[in-house]
Amino acid sequence: MPELPEVETIKRGLKRLLVGQEILSIERNWHKSFPIESNRSNKFLIGAKISDIHRIGKMLVIELYPAFSIIIHLKMTGQLVYVPNNLSDIGDMNRFGGGHPTDSLIGKLPDKSTRVILTLSKGILYFNDQRKFGWMKLYKTKSLLNTAMISNLGPDALDASLTRGEFVNRIRKRSKSKIKVVLLDQSTIAGVGNIYADESLWASKIHPETIVEKLSDLELRCLQFELIKVLNLAIEKGGSTDKNYVNADGEKGSYLTYARVFRRTGMPCSECGWTISKIKVNGRGTHICLKCQKL
DNA sequence: CACTTGACCTGTCCGC
DNA sequence: TGCGGACAGGTCAAGT
Numbered sequence: 001m002p003e004l005p006e007v008e009t010i011k012r013g014l015k016r017l018l019v020g021q022e023i024l025s026i027e028r029n030w031h032k033s034f035p036i037e038s039n040r041s042n043k044f045l046i047g048a049k050i051s052d053i054h055r056i057g058k059m060l061v062i063e064l065y066p067a068f069s070i071i072i073h074l075k076m077t078g079q080l081v082y083v084p085n086n087l088s089d090i091g092d093m094n095r096f097g098g099g100h101p102t103d104s105l106i107g108k109l110p111d112k113s114t115r116v117i118l119t120l121s122k123g124i125l126y127f128n129d130q131r132k133f134g135w136m137k138l139y140k141t142k143s144l145l146n147t148a149m150i151s152n153l154g155p156d157a158l159d160a161s162l163t164r165g166e167f168v169n170r171i172r173k174r175s176k177s178k179i180k181v182v183l184l185d186q187s188t189i190a191g192v193g194n195i196y197a198d199e200s201l202w203a204s205k206i207h208p209e210t211i212v213e214k215l216s217d218l219e220l221r222c223l224q225f226e227l228i229k230v231l232n233l234a235i236e237k238g239g240s241t242d243k244n245y246v247n248a249d250g251e252k253g254s255y256l257t258y259a260r261v262f263r264r265t266g267m268p269c270s271e272c273g274w275t276i277s278k279i280k281v282n283g284r285g286t287h288i289c290l291k292c293q294k295l
Numbered sequence: 296c297a298c299t300t301g302a303c304c305t306g307t308c309c310g311c
Numbered sequence: 312t313g314c315g316g317a318c319a320g321g322t323c324a325a326g327t
Contacts, residue, residue: 001320058321076320077305131304133321177298186322194320243319282299284320
């Protein structure tokens, strides 16, 4: 479930909280969550200093000094929650406005979904992942950008250098596919997942099953405009919490309060009043207004 | 070659 | 109340 806005929110939190700290120890409760070929890898982690945090598509990169980086994919249910040794270090719990600090995971960790525990100099970073699809991996920072998982990604959906023309060209390379499938394809555009695909398609009045070649350039430009708008609003609201997502402080995001179709099946469309439907598009749950979004 | 489906997992919800 | 099955969604490998 963490898509671009959720991962971006986590990245901002982790950057504020973790940079400058040293890794003191690591504990793995589920080997696949942080696979390590040989225990030699531990020696590259222990004593390393966190120098920076990045987001690449839906992935997070924790850059270590001197030479390595931890790359993390949260998939659907992954969480990265930091608990400082001194709770007063955490600052204003209400900084996202819509968050629910009373539901915070702080004080309840580790729990049975905790897969990896990184003990740092000033606190503990928990990697929780109910469904075990997420992972952390260790790479040499120098070779990271050459790995297939990163070099195969398309430009980030919020990359300012992704012009309208370039967006349209990349989408058109998949001319025979359904537009929603293309939006979800990370090698075309990186960062979009199910929630923001549905939201941006509703906003641009495009049916998710429309074949790309049936769409005009104007419609695709409109789609990019609405996608950027939706992603920025979601970042402003601290992301979407459906079930599992929390930010680095353990707080929920409030975007779903503003969602127009996602998880609104049976409720009226805010544009025309028609009832929101739920269909399947290539196996993915898809929310649409059949009156606003016609094939 | 382009596209679709199944596997990876666990927890929750629904109907019988 | 218990049980089986569908569902949730990101990505890759395998299948069409």
